[in-house]
Amino acid sequence: MNALETLQKWFGFASFRGQQAEIIDRVNNGGHALVIMPTGGGKSLCYQIPALMVEESTDRPAPLTLVLSPLIALMQDQVDALRRRGIDATFINSSLSREEREKRYAGIVEGRYRLLYVTPERFRKPEFVEGLARRDIRLLAVDEAHCISEWGHDFRPDYTRLREFREVVGNPTTIALTATATPDVQGDIIRQLGLTEDEVQRFHEGIDRPNLTIDVVDVWEEDEKLEQIIKTVRKHAQNPGSGIVYFTLIRTLDRFSNLLGKKRIPHVCYHGKLERRERRWIQDEFMSGKCPLVLATNAFGMGIDKEDIRFVMHAEVPGSMESWYQEIGRAGRDGLPSDCILLYEEADLTTQMEFLRWSNPDADLYQRIYDLLVHDKEQVDAFGLEWMREKLHARQRHDHRLETALSMLERFGAIEGTWGDPVELEVTGPLPSELQDAERLQAKLQRDQEKLLALVRFIQHDGDRKQFIHEYFGLPYHGMV
Numbered sequence: 313m314n315a316l317e318t319l320q321k322w323f324g325f326a327s328f329r330g331q332q333a334e335i336i337d338r339v340n341n342g343g344h345a346l347v348i349m350p351t352g353g354g355k356s357l358c359y360q361i362p363a364l365m366v367e368e369s370t371d372r373p374a375p376l377t378l379v380l381s382p383l384i385a386l387m388q389d390q391v392d393a394l395r396r397r398g399i400d401a402t403f404i405n406s407s408l409s410r411e412e413r414e415k416r417y418a419g420i421v422e423g424r425y426r427l428l429y430v431t432p433e434r435f436r437k438p439e440f441v442e443g444l445a446r447r448d449i450r451l452l453a454v455d456e457a458h459c460i461s462e463w464g465h466d467f468r469p470d471y472t473r474l475r476e477f478r479e480v481v482g483n484p485t486t487i488a489l490t491a492t493a494t495p496d497v498q499g500d501i502i503r504q505l506g507l508t509e510d511e512v513q514r515f516h517e518g519i520d521r522p523n524l525t526i527d528v529v530d531v532w533e534e535d536e537k538l539e540q541i542i543k544t545v546r547k548h549a550q551n552p553g554s555g556i557v558y559f560t561l562i563r564t565l566d567r568f569s570n571l572l573g574k575k576r577i578p579h580v581c582y583h584g585k586l587e588r589r590e591r592r593w594i595q596d597e598f599m600s601g602k603c604p605l606v607l608a609t610n611a612f613g614m615g616i617d618k619e620d621i622r623f624v625m626h627a628e629v630p631g632s633m634e635s636w637y638q639e640i641g642r643a644g645r646d647g648l649p650s651d652c653i654l655l656y657e658e659a660d661l662t663t664q665m666e667f668l669r670w671s672n673p674d675a676d677l678y679q680r681i682y683d684l685l686v687h688d689k690e691q692v693d694a695f696g697l698e699w700m701r702e703k704l705h706a707r708q709r710h711d712h713r714l715e716t717a718l719s720m721l722e723r724f725g726a727i728e729g730t731w732g733d734p735v736e737l738e739v740t741g742p743l744p745s746e747l748q749d750a751e752r753l754q755a756k757l758q759r760d761q762e763k764l765l766a767l768v769r770f771i772q773h774d775g776d777r778k779q780f781i782h783e784y785f786g787l788p789y790h791g792m793v
């Protein structure tokens with residue numbers, strides 16, 4: 313069965329999109345690939361199709377495609393979707409009971425599964441590595457590959473061990489995928505895989521999409537923002553499809569929700585403070601087209617692959633060129649005209665600068681948090697983050713340093729557990745030297761600030777905006793169509 317037949321048989325889609333067919337060809341011929349495609353572009357099929365095209369044989373187990381993915385929640389969704397199509401896929405992560413996990417380890421050894429999804433942290437477990445060693449790995453897929461970049465907010469230390477993981481599984485053909493990566497990050501990805509530039513073919517379609525109109529509108533006051541939102545909603549009201557208005561702060565989002573409510577403009581709101589179930593419901597409501605307008609923070613987006621998003625508007629300046637670009641990439645996947653509008657009010661920059669400061673803990677704070685976890689475990693477990701914040705004198709608005717520090721400590725293997733409600737944290741290792749390196753932490757803050765500045769330069773850019781974006785991401789540009 314060739315690639316197209318495999319697509320039709322398992323997924324019921326008529327044809328490949330964009331560069332999918334070329335990428336699959338490359339991988340099937342044993343070539344490594346780096347794929348940069350916007351969210352919703354269809355990256356998964358680039359490794360799922362090759363995974364399904366392996367030779368059947370009666371005397372040995374079918375080769376396995378190993379997918380590294382950073383997020384447990386996404387992994388589950390992806391595997392569920394595959395299983396509904398009758399594809400033998402599974403995942404292994406810490407959300408499973410020990411018993412279930414062991415069953416799946418055994419499944420690997422027995423030759424089950426065509427696709428196996430894990431987080432890179434799974435390689436810390438010897439049982440896993442031993443099980444894998446008994447299988448022929450057809451393909452290694454590294455999803456969300458930008459997580460290797462220590463400059464990104466998604467940084468995952470285990471992604472820097474990719475070279476080692478590739479070796480463990482016999483240096484198979486490798487495909488790395490991400491929605492955004494500057495040329496620096498692309499180079500990093502290739503290096504971390506232990507590959508050279510010549511060995512890896514880059515596939516990068518960019519946003520050379522003539523159906524997207526990109527606009528920056530200067531605004532002075534909230535009234536003007538509201539006016540712009542309403543104007544855009546009205547413009548698209550006649551057409552089927554949806555729109556997203558992004559906000560930085562939940563507080564601002566709520567205020568605008570109120571104002572829009574008064575104007576009787578139906579909408580839903582989505583942000584990280586809502587309960588999981590509520591978020592699900594809103595997402596379904598949006599995906600089904602029942603409510604065509606969503607006001608959202610950047611928590612909205614993962615798993616949003618609606619084809620007919622007619623506009624993506626930013627009512628507050630986002631935190632970086634990268635996140636803005638990623639968010640507008642969701643507009644107009646169906647190829648019909650769509651608007652990407654950024655409302656620029658200078659005062660919003662102050663909010664973002666403050667955000668950056670409050671999301672970059674310094675070495676001293678890491679030390680103090682670690683000490684609390686070691687010496688005051690009982691209080692931490694009993695009174696939670698509020699108590700910790702009190703102790704740390706870190707109670708200002710937007711101060712995310714505690715949460716950031718905990719997630720970094722977890723990523724480096726210094727702690728395990730949860731810090732929602734209730735807090736259950738276990739210290740599992742020493743305080744990592746990387747988090748004690750003041751110079752390095754300072755450099756990280758500076759890089760974050762530079763990414764915001766790049767966005768400001770973009771906003772102030774007079775010429776062709778698409779050209780600016782292409783240059784920033786190191787893309788070839790073919791000009792306005």
Ligand code: ADP
Nearest residue numbers: 325327328329350351352353354355356357617
């Ligand atoms: P990404 O990982 O790039 O964000 P996904 O791989 O999750 O995107 O795909 C987004 C959506 O597009 C999915 O619902 C997928 O089924 C759909 N899709 C991908 N490729 C095709 C195709 N060739 N034809 C039709 N639908 C596709």
Ligand code: MG
Nearest residue numbers: 352355356455
């Ligand atoms: Mg994806």
